[in-house]
Amino acid sequence: MEKQRLSVKSGIADYIDWLAQFGVSADGGVTRLLYTKEWMDAQLAVKAEMSAFGLDARFDDVGNVFGRLQGTQSPDDVILAGSHIDTVINGGKYDGAYGVLAAMLALKQLKETYGAPKKTLEAVSLCEEEGSRFPMTYWGSGNMMGALSLKHAEVPRDGSGVSLQEAMHDNGFGRGVYPSAHRTDINAFIEIHIEQGQTLEMSGRDLGVVTSIVGQRRYLITLEGECNHAGTTSMKWRKDPLAASSRMIHELLLRAEEQPDELRLTCGKMTVEPNMANVIPGRVQFSIDIRHQHQRVLEHFHEEMTAVINGICDEKGIHAMIDEYMRIEPVPMDETLSAKALETAAENGISCEEMVSGAGHDAQMIGRSCPACMLFVPSRGGISHSPEEFTSARQLEIGVRTLTHLLYKLAY
Amino acid sequence: MEKQRLSVKSGIADYIDWLAQFGVSADGGVTRLLYTKEWMDAQLAVKAEMSAFGLDARFDDVGNVFGRLQGTQSPDDVILAGSHIDTVINGGKYDGAYGVLAAMLALKQLKETYGAPKKTLEAVSLCEEEGSRFPMTYWGSGNMMGALSLKHAEVPRDGSGVSLQEAMHDNGFGRGVYPSAHRTDINAFIEIHIEQGQTLEMSGRDLGVVTSIVGQRRYLITLEGECNHAGTTSMKWRKDPLAASSRMIHELLLRAEEQPDELRLTCGKMTVEPNMANVIPGRVQFSIDIRHQHQRVLEHFHEEMTAVINGICDEKGIHAMIDEYMRIEPVPMDETLSAKALETAAENGISCEEMVSGAGHDAQMIGRSCPACMLFVPSRGGISHSPEEFTSARQLEIGVRTLTHLLYKLAY
Incomplete structure (x- = not known):
């Protein structure tokens, strides 16, 4: 002993x-x-x-x-x-x-x-x-x-x-x-x-x-676009979920900055399919973790995030699924x-x-x-x-x- | 036969x-x-x-x-x-x-x-x-x-x-x-x-x-930031390579649109480490594929891309490596x-x-x-x-x- x-x-x-x-x-x-x-x-x-x-x-x-x-x-x-x-x-x-x-x-x-x-x-x-x-x-x-x-x-x-x-x-x-x-x-x-x-x-x-x-919400966002040839597909007709997710994450981080006190937003996980340098991805999944001490701020940001994601997807012809898989008040x-x-x-x-x-x-x-x-x-x-x-x-x-x-x- | x-x-x-x-x-x-x-x-x-x-x-x-x-x-x-x-x-x-x-x-x-x-x-x-x-x-x-x-x-x-x-x-x-x-x-x-x-x-x-x-250049970009707790790390002090890569890809796509004729830019591949929803990533790698029929446009965009990546990295305290691993005129x-x-x-x-x-x-x-x-x-x-x-x-x-x-x- x-x-x-x-x-x-x-x-x-x-x-x-x-x-x-x-x-x-x-x-x-x-x-x-x-x-x-x-x-x-x-x-x-x-x-x-x-x-x-x-x-x-x-x-x-x-x-x-x-x-x-x-x-x-x-x-x-x-x-x-x-x-x-x-x-x-x-x-x-x-x-x-x-x-x-x-x-x-x-x-x-x-x-x-x-x-x-x-x-x-x-x-x-x-x-x-x-x-x-x-x-x-x-x-x-x-x-x-x-x-x-x-x-x-x-x-x-x-x-x-x-x-x-x-x-x-x-x-x-x-x-x-x-x-x-x-x-x-x-x-x-x-x-x-x-x-x-x-x-x-x-x-x-x-x-x-x-x-x-803080309360915490965790989301898994799935974007389904159109897998295509990186060289032959015009930029005009692309349904590129990785281009969309980049814009979303950037935009969401800017919106997070505008929230009262400090809303913490993290995208920690991302998977890309088929994940090849010369192929426009067909599918991207990424996580969003948001944390804040006030319920109303989380609630408001939830709405804002949904609007940002759906807005970009509508514009680009991409299908989005937003799965909120964790919610702690x-x-x-x-x-x-x-x-x-x-x-x-x-x-x-x-x-x-x-x-x-x-x-x-x-x-x-x-x-x-x-x-x-x-x-x-x-x-x-x-x-x-x-x-x-x-x-x-x-x-x-x-x-x-x-x-x-x-x-x-x-x-x- | x-x-x-x-x-x-x-x-x-x-x-x-x-x-x-x-x-x-x-x-x-x-x-x-x-x-x-x-x-x-x-x-x-x-x-x-x-x-x-x-x-x-x-x-x-x-x-x-x-x-x-x-x-x-x-x-x-x-x-x-x-x-x-x-x-x-x-x-x-x-x-x-x-x-x-x-x-x-x-x-x-x-x-x-x-x-x-x-x-x-x-x-x-x-x-x-x-x-x-x-x-x-x-x-x-x-x-x-x-x-x-x-x-x-x-x-x-x-x-x-x-x-x-x-x-x-x-x-x-x-x-x-x-x-x-x-x-x-x-x-x-x-x-x-x-x-x-x-x-x-x-x-x-x-x-x-x-x-x-078209000529083609393909890059593998490695961003090294600081892996950290998604809940306890203030937004102010983050060195988040996935936030940085999202901003870069979004910015590069906007810059691509400004090029004469059509510059095609694709990010088809991305890997995130450690790739966990509640951890700020420490390292992100992504590919950039650019194609254009004019050498001078590719040359110019190469400079612009390097400036965008280094600019964001300098601002955020992230280390960037840009590896051009393919160049076809x-x-x-x-x-x-x-x-x-x-x-x-x-x-x-x-x-x-x-x-x-x-x-x-x-x-x-x-x-x-x-x-x-x-x-x-x-x-x-x-x-x-x-x-x-x-x-x-x-x-x-x-x-x-x-x-x-x-x-x-x-x-x-």
């Missing part, structure tokens, strides 16, 4: 390195997919460490791990802090892990300094957020909030054909041995996470308070909690700004039915989901300090 | 069907790749038919087949007509074959009607033009004109690893058994071909006289021959127009060092290189009639 204990773990950066041992790769990346050995070893280590911190540690029936500091005055008012333990394939050591460890360290320090809180404090290591093994995300927080249940484990299968249910059962979960994952006693959720973008790095501030997690964070977080940062002299999260997080799932708040610390180069992921020890500590003070403000 | 003779072959359309038997596929397409059995059977059948027409038929050392009608006054002034016998994979039955058969039928009729010409007339079935089996084009006309020689057969290999030389040897060519392919006695070359475009179909005319075969057809072709059409009441060929043809290889002329007949829907290729019997006959009259004008 040498691997699972560190002789001297003084600060958060040491704990990050300690947890990264579970699932570490040769290049320093981390792979902890849901219900694998690396994942289970990590959850067991987290649970043991919670106990060592003096927290009441337990699993729930999907494998979330909680460390509890019982409240003296209103024990059923639970203030929860944490994040997820799973990673993408060869991801970084900060994503998810930082939020889990920061919550544990905050509770440890609060207990050691102030003893038992008035309201109950819990740290959580959620079992799954990334959707890297099974085609399903937020398995941990979704079950906790009642948005998902055990029956949703029957269908999804991993790349080897193993069902989510089988993998869960193999680890001893989903059989009723542990308490149900569904919680109705959580009154606030606070997640601290690396930014995964460059906003803080560019502004030079140490902390971000997330006002909203924006989730605003709780204003009261966010205001308290900003206040806490100000009181502690921490440079701080409000920002929007362009990526999904557990706080998004939880924030739909419970007041939630997110804190961001900077990510060097905005890099995440990569062994290159990095946040300095100083910046990690600032986050833990803010979280500790905020939890004190809420629970003591 | 039932297959190789047709009981009654009355017109050109019957001969087209007859030759299509060699290499026919289930859906009516034709595949005759250089030095395959189907190809050899077809060349032997053509040679036999030439002899049956009263022409002096022979192979040369690369497998071109000639049918000769010796001139009485200047036998070393050769007027050559024909096209190629090979096809693309599952191509149509008209491309190439029509020019070979039309020349044979023209010579047959001239001999039967007028006897021996003053200058020598030859029909040719060139062995290869398409580059469908080996990565080399114009093997037949290139050897004939001395632009290619037997040593060029050593390197190119087909998909199975067979070299052009081995395949040639297996068919008895390239060993000195037949006369050398190189000719210095050709004074004029006339090729009749299906248009492969829609110019004639749209204008409703029956014949095209080609003034020029435009080849003007012989003005005197073309004038005679127009005159012949007018004398015979055939609706005719001058046009540019956007595709390459043997007349392009031959026209570099010898007066050459091309006649086009309409292609239904502009379709070629497909089993759907079609020209009506009436239109095919009009072409043969014009060719016959033109050859009479030149040789008698």
Whole structure:
């Protein structure tokens, strides 16, 4: 068990390195997919460490791990802090892990300094957020909030054909041995996470308070034109779906710039048929991903995008199919909690700004039915989901300090 | 040998069907790749038919087949007509074959009607033009004109690893058994071909006289940006090569429209990395194919294209590599021959127009060092290189009639 204990773990950066041992790769990346050995070893280590911190540690029936500091005055008012333990394939050591460890360290320090809180404090290591093994995300927080249940484990299968249910059962979960994952006693959720973008790095501030997690729509657009000879077909009579898609993407990016705040538009995927240099393509498919914090902006842009695509297709005699295959509504964070977080940062002299999260997080799932708040610390180069992921020890500590003070403000 | 003779072959359309038997596929397409059995059977059948027409038929050392009608006054002034016998994979039955058969039928009729010409007339079935089996084009006309020689057969290999030389040897060519392919006695070359475009179909005319075969430049453009998270990366800091390529292609198409006459620009190929809907691509490659009849327009557009690509890349912090991997100069057809072709059409009441060929043809290889002329007949829907290729019997006959009259004008 040498691997699972560190002789001297003084600060958060040491704990990050300690947890990264579970699932570490040769290049320093981390792979902890849901219900694998690396994942289970990590959850067991987290649970043991919670106990060592003096927290009441337990699993729930999907494998979330909680460390509890019982409240003296209103024990059923639970203030929860944490994040997820799973990673993408060869991801970084900060994503998810930082939020889990920061919550544990905050509770440890609060207990050691102030003893038992008035309201109950819990740290959580959620079992799954990334959707890297099974085609399903937020398995941990979704079950906790009642948005998902055990029956949703029957269908999804991993790349080897193993069902989510089988993998869960193999680890001893989903059989009723542990308490149900569904919680109705959580009154606030606070997640601290690396930014995964460059906003803080560019502004030079140490902390971000997330006002909203963006909504997202994802489209697959198929254009069918007329495959033809590049040399003999006059420009006048072409029905060229790649010429059309280029014009569309360019036009949509210009329209995106005109939206209030910042609408993020990405075309990340494109396939061309037959994809030969001397043949006018017959068919092009491309993706459009749009994200914004306001539902009405997404709604408006949806209409605008449809008009741009259909307008160009009508003009050129091209057939368009627009398939919206993903729609996630924006989730605003709780204003009261966010205001308290900003206040806490100000009181502690921490440079701080409000920002929007362009990526999904557990706080998004939880924030739909419970007041939630997110804190961001900077990510060097905005890099995440990569062994290159990095946040300095100083910046990690600032986050833990803010979280500790905020939890004190809420629970003591 | 039932297959190789047709009981009654009355017109050109019957001969087209007859030759299509060699290499026919289930859906009516034709595949005759250089030095395959189907190809050899077809060349032997053509040679036999030439002899049956009263022409002096022979192979040369690369497998071109000639049918000769010796001139009485200047036998070393050769007027050559024909096209190629090979096809693309599952191509149509008209491309190439029509020019070979039309020349044979023209010579047959001239001999039967007028006897021996003053200058020598030859029909040719060139062995290869398409580059469908080996990565080399114009093997037949290139050897004939001395632009290619037997040593060029050593390197190119087909998909199975067979070299052009081995395949040639297996068919008895390239060993000195037949006369050398190189000719210095050709004074004029006339090729009749299906248009492969829609110019004639749209204008409703029956014949095209080609003034020029376009020059062509082909580029592979590689853009290297910065792969990043679609949700967390601000639009301001993106180095998105797919956004850049869309803008470039759109801009280049607008610039192409501004060129004199018609510059044809095609982006037919695009690859995106990593090609995921939620990831800003890190790298995009795309092809640009430009064709025009004037060298100076291609030269000018090359400069303009380079400026557009580099301008956008400089603005966005993207690295561009522009690789011009193909450059074929435009080849003007012989003005005197073309004038005679127009005159012949007018004398015979055939609706005719001058046009540019956007595709390459043997007349392009031959026209570099010898007066050459091309006649086009309409292609239904502009379709070629497909089993759907079609020209009506009436239109095919009009072409043969014009060719016959033109050859009479030149040789008698």
